[in-house]
Amino acid sequence: MFFEMTIQKRVTNINEGHKWYETLLKKKPDIIPHEGFVEWEIIPGCWLQVAEGIPSEDSGPLRLAVKDIEAEQKRIVKELNVEHFEIYSRNEVNAKWGTFKDPWGNRVGFFEYLDKNEQDDRIKTILGLTKVL
Known part of the structure; x- marks a missing residue:
């Protein structure tokens, strides 16, 4: 476990x-x-x-869930001078996502649930507000 x-x-x-x-x-x-x-x-x-230490090249991104990916994109472009990055989506995926790099080349990203009920359920589960089976 x-x-x-x-x-x-x-x-x-x-x-x-x-x-x-x-x-x-x-x-x-x-x-x-x-x-x-x-x-x-x-x-x-x-x-x-x-x-x-020495950053690892080409490691998978750390992706953080956000409620509004476009707002977070604007914030970090402004506050952290992150280069503007593309936000992607696909019909078969219930999220949109984007990846950028920190100043050391580490890949970081955001994703946003398209289904807001699923998003709210995930938040409740993580916060311990619902029972996980």
Whole structure:
């Protein structure tokens, strides 16, 4: 049984990485356990670790669910100077998504549920407001 997860992104300058991801996530880190390392609990049991080191090229993106992908796209293009990125959708997929890079080349992205009832159900489940079977 899995009950928690972490994903790590590496940056060449931890101070700049800390500031960039703090702006992206709109919150201060939950833990700074030691020099060169910061952590955010994005949702209960799901942690993003940012560590000073050599970024991994071509690793899969960390995609974060958002309620309004276009609004988040505008925000990070403005606040983080992220290059404008394409937002995609397909008829057989109940989401739209887009991927961009942080200043160290790590791939990050957003996705938005098209079915808002499904989105609300997922939020309730994650927050423990419904029983998971």
